[in-house]
Amino acid sequence: MNEKNHLNNLMLLTIATLFMSTSGPLGKFIDMPTPVIIWWRCILSVIFLFAFCLYKGIDLKIANKKDRSTFFIAALFMGGHWIFYFYALKFSNVAIGMLSLFTFPVLIALLEPLFVKTKFDPMHLLLALMVLVGIYILAPEFNIESNQLKGLLFGLVSALCYAIRILMLKGHVTKYNSTMLMFYQVLILSIVLAPSLYFMGTASITTQYPYILMLALITTTLGHTMFVNSLKHFKASTASIIGSTQPVFGIIIAYFFLNEIPTIHTFIGGGLILATVVVESVRSKKV
Template sequence: MKNQHTNHLIELLIGTLFISTSGVLGKFIDLPTPVIIWFRSALGALFLYIFCRYRKFNIKINSPKDISTILLSSVLLGVHWITYFYALKLSNVALGMLSLFTFPVITALLEPLFIKTKLNVIHIVLGIIVLIGIYILAPDFNFESSQVKGILLGIFSAFCYALRNLFLKQHVGQYSGTTLMMYQISVLAVLLLPVMFTMDVSNITTQFPYVILLALITTAIGHSMFIHSLKYFSVSTASIINSLQPVLGIVMAFFFLNEIPTWNTFFGGSLILVTVIIESIRSRKR
């Protein structure tokens, strides 16, 4: 059992690493945000469909009742992605990712309303530590600048992300994470199709390799692994472990975008890492 737990934890951490590439790619890709999300969704859905057929996964929806939940979670995912990418464009990778990572606290507060569990005080404490780490990580900013808009969009994106994860938690026992992700981004590709005719996509020829990375590594593989982990961890546990993303994203931004972190970044990041380690140990004992 312990070896299985370790394997599931490693899978969750690898998924977190892959999802962390969204910060750098979202900031770097020079296309309108809705266009980026359409390519991310359409190509990601294609990759996942090919994978599902190759592995002979059952991709049928078991009950008509599931359709509404899948549709709602798809819309929440789309709003989360779009607001998150706007947050990255308005601020920087650090602020965009860090404001997004209020979602473990939001998840811990909302989870008892969805699955009728008692509010776990330890999750609240760990969430507060994450918030303190985020506060330390965030650089000084002017409230009149676009950075504030970026942070507010990041927090709203976090709320949508938490809701989407909680809705999906009700279905992970019936569907594979890959199947759920394929359905969600297929719905998004359909909903966002009009942007391909109303926005400037002329730059796609130079940006296509990065869009492919976003669709394959970040979306198809990373998010599928994260959703799959919800079979073995509570949403709160997976969310807190997922808080590694800002740390990983800031490191990537340093190497690929020359965004230089401060000492506050290292100190705040260490607090986030502590919560990840604590929750990893706690989840192993359960």
């Protein structure tokens, strides 16, 4: 019975990873201005997550003013992460956008001593060097006019925003339910990004709404909730290793649905970046 439960949990974690990996192909495919896509993603996720919190009886109370400030700033970093990530996908392709984002575990490892009282680990410098080599191989040409390079740089900025957001939440608000955290972040972003509807327009939602719905429900609400829930059954390191297959799933989906064929540089550079994620995940068994 235990073996069966383990296989079921493993399957659910893999499905969660697959759901989250749809962010790349959907972000590339949806034909709307990026801030407008993110606004729709947020406002629909607010509805889905609020309904889920009510259904599960999750407490939505924020304890104090300091935590409210942390929520707000972390939400802005999450918004930066999503916006830069989607620009990375638009400029380059799903492979480069997703692989450049997956430098974030190494960025977290490098930045962590600045946020919490942990000693700097020299091994993280070696991992960062491996990531840099991976990025160098991934970049087709170091020409600032190149859309591929712009996509790579946007992906790296997105990874930095994501790493800071994770470290902020980890350091200050560990006492809250993760779904409740996500609810407040998408709520804040839907308010902050609302002016983009006026300046950029949202008329094209009439043709794009099925894909926006998928992004909000499958990628954001289901993917996130299922992945967080998997941490009850697996070590964070195990979940991180399985989670690091997101770019692989994303590249496969993009191949079949967007006809994007990765280059040999993508395979080698991406393989090096994902190898560092696996190494760091295996080393961080502090759960």
